Amino acid sequence: MSVLREMLENFLSRPITILYPKEKIPIPDAFRGRVAITDDKCIGCSKCSLVCPAQVITMIDGPREVEFKGKTLARKKRPQVKLYKCIRCALCERHCPTGAIYLKNELSSSGTDGEVVIT
Amino acid sequence: MAVPDTGMSRRLVNWARAKSPWITVYNSGACNACDIEIIACLMPRFDVERFGILVKGSPRHADILIVTGHVTLKQASRLRRVWEQMPEPKYVIAMGACGAAGGVFHGLYHMMACVDCVVPVDVYVAGCPPRPDEIINAVVTCLNLMAEDAAHGGKEWRRKKPATGADTEGKSCTVIP
């Protein structure tokens, strides 16, 4: 009897499967995904590279003048993140004073080269 | 039974391989996160068996080896052996940040620097752990790579340059026999 009930219930319910490539799985707004850097905002303080647990943020040369708290600073360095080595802990986002480095709610792609960097 | 290397049958084999890739998951010292996400892929929500992707326990049946995580010293020789047991052409997907470079464990005393030092990796997936849709994307990337390789007649056309960042001296593929 219970078998019949179960069958009927499942027969009437919608399938749970998401047909992935055709319909996308919703990504929540809070999702910590692909790392992104806004170059305009970065003041080159290298806090993100100090705090990164996986040490995938390196500071490379990027001289530029940036506005910070009404002052114009001449920064020397800018961060570079190895995309496939990022562990998405969002500590860089948490400790960045200007919000220049953050994690978008987007998926990273997969690729054949493990050394892809984001600057 | 060896498949004769004539055009038609070779094409048939390649077509069949791309339509139903069989996968072996090897936990080379991961934190289980990638493994449960792979199982989540198989489950009703994502159901990768729709694509003909089957997860097999035995490496001898598999086309694709998914290495979840960095490689500990103890697992290095075992991983190499599992990889050697797979039939050609074999493909390796390194999952997550650990697969690419050890992730948060990079440089600890009881692990290799990366999966690359033990077996050649074909596809990297970002994330710690990757979402199931990213895993599916990675398998699709791997299938595209298979098709390209078949068109080029082997993997030689995309010979990897040695990995940058870590120096590869001394920790080449000399794994404990």
Added chain:
Amino acid sequence: MTRPVTVETITERMKEFGVVEQVRKNRIRVKTVPDRIHDAITTSQAMLGFDRLITISTVDNGETLELLYHLIGSHRIIISLSIELPRDKPVTPTVSDLLLPAGIYERQIHDLFGITFEGNPNMKKIILNEDWPGDEFPLRKDWTPGPDVFYGGIRVEKREGS
């Protein structure tokens, strides 16, 4: 047990084994010597109802290696029996005959700190890789993997920075 076990009764009972201090509301720390650890555990087990071992913690103090046996009973008070062993001769009697789960903790401590537990019948290396050198104990403070040390043909890379 006729009377309830409280912090006071434990303090009174364990005084003979060394310095007793209450470090937290429900945790007591007793500093004793390696020779008396067997008696201390027997006493706390039989008289005070400390019947289960939470864990054996090990700390490298530099000069000495410190072992802490954390026990708990049904009264939910934790007692930490601490002993210190000299670095050059870290040998102590096993407690795996009194507390069965201790055997597994002793094995891993033996591997990672090089402390020998006399009387433990299964004291061979297992945690680390098969070809790990027998005289290197990775969790000791002074151990760092050398840049040109190879284990089984695999180079252990030294981490830059931290």
Added chain:
Amino acid sequence: MPEVVVSIGPQHPALKEPVNFKVIADGEKIVRLELDLSYNHRGIEKAAEQRNFIRVLPLLERVCGICSHSHATVFSKGIEEIMGLSIPPRAQYIRTIIAELERMHSHLLWLGVAAHVIGFNTLFMWTWRDREAVQDTLEEMSGNRVHYGMNEIGGVRRDLTPAQVEAALARLPVLEERIKKYVEMVNSEETMLIRFRDVGKMSREEALKYGAVGPTARASGVDYDVRRDDPYLAYAEVPWNVITDTHGDVYGRTRVRVGELWESTQIVRYCLENLPAGPIRVDAPKTAPKGEILSRYEAPRGELAHFIRTNGTDKVERVDIRTPTLANWTSVAVCLVNQNIADIPVIVAAIDPCLSCTSRLTVVNRVDKVGR
């Protein structure tokens, strides 16, 4: 009859995780079992000594992918106690919600795996389907399906918005209904009763003697739960019950876990409905004073203990991690003696082994032939 050594692992079609069993069997009966578990040994404890409190938390989360919140919480709880910080109630509640959701996803995962090893794949599919609802909630709250990254010393990193609370509450009734169904199933489903009853029996005395923890111990009648005995987070304020059972076999462990699933939904519901307002973190100092603490936590698999010693700097002097699976291996090796070889997967799965937890350190268990 001569004894036969059956070696299984580390890569084996029937195993999901790297572990090596050497089963010494006499015919069909197991005489003793040797385990080699250190394939996942990474050296986390050494690395934790070299990283400051900010960078060590993501590392400790990755001790284990299933109980990641447990490791981060137990560590930050210990460090906060050494620093003498008191955490705002809202942060305590958020931590409790994540912890209980984690317990739910872990127990649902376990129920599925246990059903899978007895060949009851329908239940496997069902539990994993329901687990997705928990995973969605966790992903919405924390931003990742597995490594939540919610903790930091002094509080939590993310606040719960009213929309997130609404969404989580909306998912709970469906889950509650499903869990009721599982409770009913565990007690009546013939497939499970046949394979779980009287398999891997362990009496209360044995559970105490061999140091079993968590649902394994509670199934044998040991009334021991850190959440009640040494209350942390918000457990002292939330009404809930400790689930115990007297069967002592795999059936009892299933009943305990399913019962805990129900309790977890009630705790999550209470916390979401009574979420206090206020800040979610306090500013923590960079360094911790000298001190030592044994921080305990009831992880999904049992009691998790971190022994932490600080030395006045921004790094720990020593963190010693005792994971619940490690404590349970002795008891499982005892359970297996005199059982059928075919029952190994069920009995091993019944303690919910988490090998990446365990293998940060390793063990080989030796069981006396006389055993029990």
